[in-house]
Structures are given as C-alpha cells and as structure tokens.
Amino acid sequence: MPTEKLQVGLKEWATVCEAHALGRQMILLRKGGISESVGGFEIEHRQFLFFPTYLHQNLDMLKASKHAGFRKSAEEPAEVKISTAGVITDIIQLLSREQADAINDQHIWSSPLIDMRFNYRPKNPLYLLLVRSYRLSESHTICSTPEYAGCKSWVPLAQPIDTSGAVAVLDDEAFEHRRQEIINKLKV
Numbered sequence: 001m002p003t004e005k006l007q008v009g010l011k012e013w014a015t016v017c018e019a020h021a022l023g024r025q026m027i028l029l030r031k032g033g034i035s036e037s038v039g040g041f042e043i044e045h046r047q048f049l050f051f052p053t054y055l056h057q058n059l060d061m062l063k064a065s066k067h068a069g070f071r072k073s074a075e076e077p078a079e080v081k082i083s084t085a086g087v088i089t090d091i092i093q094l095l096s097r098e099q100a101d102a103i104n105d106q107h108i109w110s111s112p113l114i115d116m117r118f119n120y121r122p123k124n125p126l127y128l129l130l131v132r133s134y135r136l137s138e139s140h141t142i143c144s145t146p147e148y149a150g151c152k153s154w155v156p157l158a159q160p161i162d163t164s165g166a167v168a169v170l171d172d173e174a175f176e177h178r179r180q181e182i183i184n185k186l187k188v
Contacts, residue, residue, distance in 0.1 A: 001168075002047045002085040002134055005160040009051030010086065011153055015066055017052040019108045020133040021084040023169040026178060027107055028129040029094075029117050030153065043091060043129075044154050049163075050084040050133075051148070051155055061113035076144050083139040085163050089179065090130035092186060094118075102185040103128075106178070130182065132175055137165035 012028065019025035054073035062070065094100055100114045117126055140161050148155045168175065 002087055002163045002166060004162065004164045006047060006049050006085060006163055007157045007160040008045050008048050009082065009148075009155045009157055010045070010048040011051045011053050011148075011155060013057045014052035014054050015057060015062060015070065015108065017050040017084060019066075020050060020086065020131065021135060021169065023133070023174075025107050026131055026133065026170070026175070027103070027182065028131055029109075029114075030127050030129060031117060031120055031124050043088065046088045048086055048154075049082050049157070049161055050086055051080060051082065058113075061110055061116070063108050063110050066108045076149065078144055079141050080144050080148070081139050081141050082161055083136050084169075085134045085136060085166055086131040087134070088129050089132050090183070092128045092130070092183070094126045094128050094186075099186050102187075103182055106182055128186070130179055133169040134163065134166035135169055136161070136163060137167070 010028075016025065016028070053076060054071060055076050057070070057072060059067060059070050059072065097114070097118055100118070142157065142159075145158070147158075170178065
C-alpha cells in the first residue's frame with residue numbers, strides 16, 4: 001500500500017496510466033528524459049501518483065487495441081486528473097530486445113516504441129519497473145502549472161494527495177502471479 005499521503009507524480013502517457021488503472025499493464029520502461037540527471041532516469045521515489053500526460057502520446061507507438069479512445073493533444077490540459085497511485089516493487093535492467101519481446105503480452109506499446117526505448121541513449125541501460133497500482137478512493141483534479149511542464153519524469157505536487165482507502169487494482173494473488181510470470185519470462 002502507498003503511504004497515506006503522496007506529493008510526487010510520475011509523468012506518463014495518459015493511455016499508459018489508464019492501462020495501469022485497469023490492471024492491463026503493470027510495467028513501466030525508463031531510461032531518462034531531457035531534464036533528468038546526467039546519468040539518466042533515477043528512481044527518486046518508489047511510491048508515486050500517476051501523472052497523466054497527453055502532449056507526447058503517439059498513436060503509432062501503441063498496439064492497435066489501444067487506438068480506440070486515443071486522445072492526441074498539441075498541449076497539456078489545464079487540469080490533471082489524478083486517480084491512481086503506484087508502488088515500484090522491482091527494478092530490472094533489460095539487457096536485450098529479446099527480453100522485451102518475451103513480455104509483449106504484458107504491455108500496450110508497439111514494437112517501434114520498444115525499439116525507440118532501446119535505441120535512445122544506447123549507452124544508458126533500459127530499466128523495467130514492476131509497479132503495483134492502486135485506485136484512489138476518489139480522483140483529485142489539480143491545475144496544471146508551469147512547474148509541472150517539460151520533459152521530466154518526477155513532478156513535486158503543490159499539495160499532498162490523500163491515498164488512504166486506495167484499493168489495489170490487482171489483488172495480492174493476481175499481482176504476484178503476473179509479477180512472477182514477467183520475471184520468469186525475462187529469465188532474471
């Protein structure tokens with residue numbers, strides 16, 4: 001369970017946030033972003049709120065099953081709806097494209113996105129984060145501010161958000177089963 005109050009968001013495509021909220025996906029991929037540290041993405045927080053973004057979403061980077069309802073935007077909305085929290089349970093370095101192929105059924109991304117993640121800054125390792133997602137007891141709408149803008153992963157929120165009463169998207173047994181399935185397919 002996440003702590004009772006969280007004040008940091010992890011920016012991610014809204015379609016991926018939705019996949020986590022629905023239990024369709026429990027992984028994230030990270031290398032780094034423009035405003036990250038010199039070495040790339042860092043796990044600054046193991047608990048966070050999913051902070052949905054729209055600006056960089058790309059229909060071609062999603063499997064066809066996720067095309068319905070896709071929302072492309074030339075700018076971020078004036079308000080951001082926060083409804084899901086995440087807890088990172090495992091951090092696994094992906095060493096090969098074959099590993100990513102082995103878990104193709106566990107995410108909504110298309111092959112071009114996986115290739116892009118591997119090819120971006122090829123000297124930096126690509127990490128797979130296993131995330132346990134929690135539905136908040138009520139959604140929180142916050143105003144988008146200039147402080148939240150830009151290509152960065154972590155955003156400190158102006159106010160903490162209450163996560164007490166959050167419910168795991170997948171029960172303990174289902175989460176552990178899928179977690180082990182992913183780990184076994186990666187052969188780590």
